[in-house]
Amino acid sequence: MKKVSKPVLTFGAFTAIVVAAVVSLSSGASGRDDTQERPLISVETARIALQERYEIKATYPGRVRAGRRSQLGFERGGLLANVFADEGDVVSKGTVIAKLDQRQLKAQLVAAQAQVTAADAQVAEAKAAQDLAVATRERQRTLLEKGHISQQRFDDTEFQSRAADAGLASAKAQRASAKADRDALNVMLSLTDLVAPFDGFVVKRFADEGTVLAPGSPIFDFEERGPLEFVSGVPVDAVSGIKNGAKLAVAIGGTLYDASLDRIVNALDQNTRTAQLVLRLPQETSRLSGEVGKLSLSRMEIGTGFWAPLEALQEGERGLWTVFVAVPDMGGKGRIERHPVELLYSELGRAFVRGTPDNGSLLVTAGVDRLVAGQTVNITQPRS
Numbered sequence: 001m002k003k004v005s006k007p008v009l010t011f012g013a014f015t016a017i018v019v020a021a022v023v024s025l026s027s028g029a030s031g032r033d034d035t036q037e038r039p040l041i042s043v044e045t046a047r048i049a050l051q052e053r054y055e056i057k058a059t060y061p062g063r064v065r066a067g068r069r070s071q072l073g074f075e076r077g078g079l080l081a082n083v084f085a086d087e088g089d090v091v092s093k094g095t096v097i098a099k100l101d102q103r104q105l106k107a108q109l110v111a112a113q114a115q116v117t118a119a120d121a122q123v124a125e126a127k128a129a130q131d132l133a134v135a136t137r138e139r140q141r142t143l144l145e146k147g148h149i150s151q152q153r154f155d156d157t158e159f160q161s162r163a164a165d166a167g168l169a170s171a172k173a174q175r176a177s178a179k180a181d182r183d184a185l186n187v188m189l190s191l192t193d194l195v196a197p198f199d200g201f202v203v204k205r206f207a208d209e210g211t212v213l214a215p216g217s218p219i220f221d222f223e224e225r226g227p228l229e230f231v232s233g234v235p236v237d238a239v240s241g242i243k244n245g246a247k248l249a250v251a252i253g254g255t256l257y258d259a260s261l262d263r264i265v266n267a268l269d270q271n272t273r274t275a276q277l278v279l280r281l282p283q284e285t286s287r288l289s290g291e292v293g294k295l296s297l298s299r300m301e302i303g304t305g306f307w308a309p310l311e312a313l314q315e316g317e318r319g320l321w322t323v324f325v326a327v328p329d330m331g332g333k334g335r336i337e338r339h340p341v342e343l344l345y346s347e348l349g350r351a352f353v354r355g356t357p358d359n360g361s362l363l364v365t366a367g368v369d370r371l372v373a374g375q376t377v378n379i380t381q382p383r384s
Helices: 011-034 103-146 151-190
Strands: 045-047 051-066 069-073 078-083 096-100 193-195 200-205 218-224 228-234 247-252 255-268 275-280 292-309 321-328 333-347 350-355 362-364 376-379
Touching: 051 247, 051 333, 096 218, 103 151, 228 255, 228 292, 247 275, 292 333, 321 350, 321 376
Parallel strands: none
Antiparallel strands: 045 362, 051 228, 051 292, 069 218, 078 096, 096 193, 200 218, 228 275, 247 255, 247 292, 255 275, 292 350, 321 333, 321 362, 333 350, 333 376
């Protein structure tokens, strides 16, 4: 008989059997985990409230300025003799703040006054001559009527009377001319005093005593003390519907002021192509001219849509965005739907969008990066 040999288990075969057993055990354990139900994601929602218009808010830079600001100087040139104000000085209206040298004008004024005095004497002399001529003419008229003198004699006295009248008129004209010269010098002398045109303060001083000034050279930059203005340039379409007297919010240095629209300049700024709004700040406003601030404006835009938190938006395709809506099911669960939306306007933390979600739908407001369309989730109590 032929002897049958028994199979021999090699080391390699033994190793293969052990590995297969381990894999089988691992597969069994994995199969048991897959049969367990995973917990559902909970999502926060808010009810969509469709509306037919929305408010757009925008801020525009501007600056504070005084109601009036002038560069003060002398109408005529001359030597600057005195300066009575310096930068920062508060000055009342009518106060003399600088003087030109007046010596030459004062000498001319003395001479002009002498001319007026001489003209007054000439008028008095001419008046006396006229009185004499009138009296002589009347006596000669009486003699003529009695036949004691000839007509020729009377005509001579009549001519002398008329000459006296002309002499008096000439003397009066010369006196008027002398007075006009004197008055002109008084005006010129008054112009050597530089006075404050309104209550204000000196912003800058440009010249000191001893400077020879040309006519119109500025001596002071002078600013009014009074209600301050705020000037801002805004786009033309932003001023539509705004009326004079409207109350607008202006923020300066962290403080919010309730300003009143004084006027809209009826011409665009040539550099910025914006409309200039001039607002009156409250009387008690204590700011410095030149400070910058921001003007807040709002306007209503027509468009059907709803407000959504910015974190509820995901970037979509072709310039659109998407939002997730939770469709409620039984037991507080729901199914996720994806909806494309168009972003119309955004502001702090939220955006106004339009799209396919219905009014009252449950918008997922956070955690959208964890969601996919069709996913089942737990829905928390929605915000109204």
